[in-house]
Amino acid sequence: MDSISDRPLLEDGRLERYEGSTSILVRSDISPKRRRFTIAHELGHLLLMAPNSEFVAARHIIGKDVEERFCEDFAGALLLPAWWVKETIHDRPRTLHTLRVIAGRSNTSLAASCVRMKKISGWQSTLLCWNRHESNWHFQWAAGLPNGFEGRIRSSDHTSAILNSHDMSGDVDIELPLRISGTEKRVPAQVSVRHGSAIALAVLI
Numbered sequence: 001m002d003s004i005s006d007r008p009l010l011e012d013g014r015l016e017r018y019e020g021s022t023s024i025l026v027r028s029d030i031s032p033k034r035r036r037f038t039i040a041h042e043l044g045h046l047l048l049m050a051p052n053s054e055f056v057a058a059r060h061i062i063g064k065d066v067e068e069r070f071c072e073d074f075a076g077a078l079l080l081p082a083w084w085v086k087e088t089i090h091d092r093p094r095t096l097h098t099l100r101v102i103a104g105r106s107n108t109s110l111a112a113s114c115v116r117m118k119k120i121s122g123w124q125s126t127l128l129c130w131n132r133h134e135s136n137w138h139f140q141w142a143a144g145l146p147n148g149f150e151g152r153i154r155s156s157d158h159t160s161a162i163l164n165s166h167d168m169s170g171d172v173d174i175e176l177p178l179r180i181s182g183t184e185k186r187v188p189a190q191v192s193v194r195h196g197s198a199i200a201l202a203v204l205i
């Protein structure tokens with residue numbers, strides 16, 4: 001690796017090799033934690049490439065692409081080594097606080113930490129995020145979804161009311177209403193609502 005530089009990219013990162021010189025380009029407006037994860041992801045691409053090939057690898061949409069999934073796993077393993085995660089979790093409870101400890105100490109996002117903990121330590125929880133617009137909460141993303149749940153999680157008609165009623169400091173254990181594959185369900189979750197955003201560590205299955 002010869003250089004890492006920030007650029008106004010559309011994708012988060014890109015690996016380039018040209019005339020024997022290898023560079024990682026990182027989108028200039030992403031957070032430091034996402035930047036670290038992106039660089040680790042691009043190192044995964046580097047590992048897969050033939051030593052002397054010339055190539056450009058853009059960061060694609062993560063999902064069904066085998067190489068992209070490998071690079072996401074590689075980045076998780078590099079930044080959150082299994083032995084370190086297991087030692088740090090030890091017998092801590094499966095809570096948002098523990099997730100924050102892992103993310104804080106590894107300097108990774110809560111989402112990346114959740115995915116990794118699920119992979120190596122048997123956590124069953126999925127991290128869900130909402131943003132508030134006036135009194136309505138809009139579902140933003142999920143990390144660590146069980147297989148087959150991609151794109152199937154929505155807010156239920158009752159989610160906003162629940163999140164509004166729990167606008168308090170601290171982590172609150174609730175039965176969180178969700179719409180999963182079109183069906184209304186209530187799932188056990190620990191929720192934290194702050195400054196117009198809410199996160200929930202929920203057990204979906």
Ligand SMILES: [Zn+2]
Nearest residue numbers: 058059060071
């Ligand atoms: Zn990639």
